[in-house]
Amino acid sequence: MTWLVPVPVVLPLLGAALTLLIRRHPNLQRAVSLLVLSTTVAVAIALLALTATGDPLTVAVGGWAAPLGIVLVADRLAALMLVVSTSVTLCVLIYSIGQGLADGDDAVPVAVYHPAYLILTAGVTNAFLAGDLFNLYVGFEILLAASYVLITLGATPSRIRDGTTYVVVSLLSSMIFLTAIGIIYAATGTLNLAQLAGRLDALPGGLQLALQSMLLLAFGIKAAVFPLSAWLPDSYPTAIAPVTAVFAGLLTKVGVYAIIRTQTLLFPNGPAADLLLVAALLTMIVGILGAVAQQDIKRLLSFTLVSHIGYMLFGIGLASAAGLSGAIFYVVHHIVVQTTLFLAAGLIERRGGTTDLDRLGGLARLAPVLGVLFFLPALNLAGIPPFSGFLGKLGLLQAGVAADGALSWLLVAGSVVTSLLTLYAIGRVWNLAFWRTPHPEMPPDGGPVPRRVLPRLMVGSTLALVVLGTGLTVVAGPLSDLTSRTAVDLLDREPYVHAVFAEEVP
Template sequence: MTWLVPLPVIMPLLGAAVTLLLRRRPVLQRAVSVLVLSATLVVAVLLLASTATGAPLTVAVGGWAAPLGIVLVADRLAALMLVVSAAVTLCVLVYSIGQGMADGDDAVPVAVYHPAYLILTAGVTNAFLAGDLFNLYVGFEILLAASYVLITIGATRSRIRTGTTYVVVSLLSSLIFLTAIGLIYAATGTLNLAQLAGRLDALPDGLQLGLQSMLLLAFGIKAAVFPLSAWLPDSYPTAIAPVTAVFAGLLTKVGVYAIIRTQTLLFPDGPAGGVLLVAALLTMTVGILGAVAQSDIKRLLSFTLVSHIGYMLFGIGLASSAGLSGAIFYVVHHIVVQTTLFLAAGLIERRGGTTTLDRLGGLARLTPVLGVLFFVPALNLAGIPPFSGFLGKLGLLQAGVDAGGALAWVLVAGSVVTSLLTLYAIGRVWNLAFWRTPHASMPADGGARAGRALPRLMVGATLALVVLGTGLTVVSGPLFDITSRAATELRERQPYVHAVFAEEVP
């Protein structure tokens, strides 16, 4: 099954080339994009099935064995992330196709959109499979280069302005990451993650802390960890709905994945756990307070995105098997639910002509299906039983209680308060946008776009993600089993190293 490992990277790159050649044939371009991402999802599921019952799968690209060559590694964590990212990117692609067909592709110029979207997907999958730090850096740069194009599609003044901020912040994090890579290579003579697992332990404690801090700083910017998160609420909401959704749901989680991978494999006994717990508490608190203060749905959701990154850091900072398992489960849950809510926000904007709460109202009566598409994932995000959001938070709270200590208990209390404030923020959106009498400026029907019947593909793609998010509750038992095994594998380190070298840490 090792031949499957590079396919999630290769197929989107080849698909991007084909769709670029088909730029004058939009129908074929759409068909190729859907086919490529569907095939990527199938491969990801096969990889998850293989790694769930066996050792990690590795491929030495070009036949150059580790540590000299580029190694792609699919363990339980990477395979699980591949599955959820492939499912989400496929649904968002279908949503964007429906939007383009309904609007005559005015909002989404397919000649640019599809190649960039597939390149973004290739960057994400490459980051998940990367077996060395430099290839991880390459994965980030691939997805960032594509995201620069996607975030400025339409070339409006606001998109160019916020896109510029996004580019500057991304370049800064990449520069820090690249500097850390250079210093790590100078100190150890390698960038292979499996080999670094042994060599970093031999470095002086002060040098280890410095290298760990640089990596955390770079990944913290990408993951929007407070106080490195100020760029996100201004950058994401201005993009077109499909781009905002995939950015919010997926891209920050690539940063979280990088934190999980490096913390467990390279710095398992590092002193940064307490710092991560403090950052988790601040990220939760500041993010949710920002959400409560917002009057625009997309900005409110952007702040909740920042806030719930704190839950993931909570589990990582605990550094226990239960904490890591809860963090991984919550990453999977949040990718699906946050993406769904941003797609629903796009439908709200299409139906009501705006996402400003003061100018909306009565959507539950005017468009009941839209009410369902927002209400279900909103409850899931807030952690209402029995949804996966509740189960993920419960797992993290149990891990915090088991860990004990004053800081862990403060995080437990902060998590509960954040969840309640999330429910308040989401309830406010429901009351103002869906429940109250429609605002006078909101069209009941007609209009260029606002008030028209919602395109079926857009509704269908959003509904598919609602079903997927709800389905996480149904399969929570097997999913927690996978995340628990993945957490154990991460803490042991040896399965990953053996898969790469078939021997002890060199």
């Protein structure tokens, strides 16, 4: 069944080409996009089932064996990320179709949207499956090229301005990554991750630290790690709601995934672990303080997105099985919940005419279904028991206590403070937007165009993600067991290396 491995990359690319050819037929475009992403989700689930035993699946593209050829590797971590990411992209696609049908696609050129969206999906899946650093770079560039198009759809002045910031920062990150790739190849003669796992250990300590730092810098920008995160709250909120949601849910997590993969496979005993813990603490605290100060819901959610990247770095920096397991669990949780909240924010903007907290109010009475769609993922993000957000944070706190170091205890305290401030920020949104009396400037219908009834596809897709996010609590036991076994494999490195070469490569 190794032929399934490249399908999540190839299928969206073929779908993008087809939707571009039929750009004059929007209904057919929508059908093709839905079919492609639905099939990709099914393939991702099959890959997760096939890798559940712990044996990764590999494919040498074009028949060129590693390390000369391009290798795609689906292990437990990659397969899990594929399932979550493709499920989320499918739900967001349905949301965007509902928005387009309701608005007549006036604001968004649908002929461009579907090809770009499928190319973005292909870039994300390629990054998860990449078995060498250069192919990982290619995955990043594919998704970034598509994101440049998506973030500026509609071509409003604010989207062009903020999209330019996003492009410049992304190019800087790519330049750093490509420079690191060049130095690594010059020092080791390979870019294959499995082969690098053996060769990097033989390099001098100073050179290892320099290479590790360059990769962390490149991935830290992509993951919006403080102090490399200032671009995100200014870039994401101006895009259309579906684009903002998929960016918030996925793009930063691809950076986190790259950190997990390189830290465990290439630098398992690297000296930068303490640096990651410091960055985690600062990312948590600075991000959530920024969220508390915001008056716009989308900007507030953007700052919470930055803040909660710190939880993932916390688990990675601990470099223990428990820490990595907690980090992976939290990545899965956060992809679903953060995407859901941004979709809900899009519904709030549609129903209330704005996302400015000073101009909202009474939505719990005017749109009770919308209240539920925001309330449940908001509690989940804040880490209220028994939701998956609480369980993920609890796992990270237990790993931090078990590490029993000064930095880990500081991270435990910072995690608790961040969780409490997240609850305060989310509670403030609920109080001002949903609970208080409607603002005098907010007409009962939510704007000059009557929008009492929200489009069913938009509500249904958001509801599907709410159910998925809540369902993570129900399957928390099996999911935690899967992430624990995944963490053990990552720290062992042998299953990954043997899957690529059938024997350890020095």
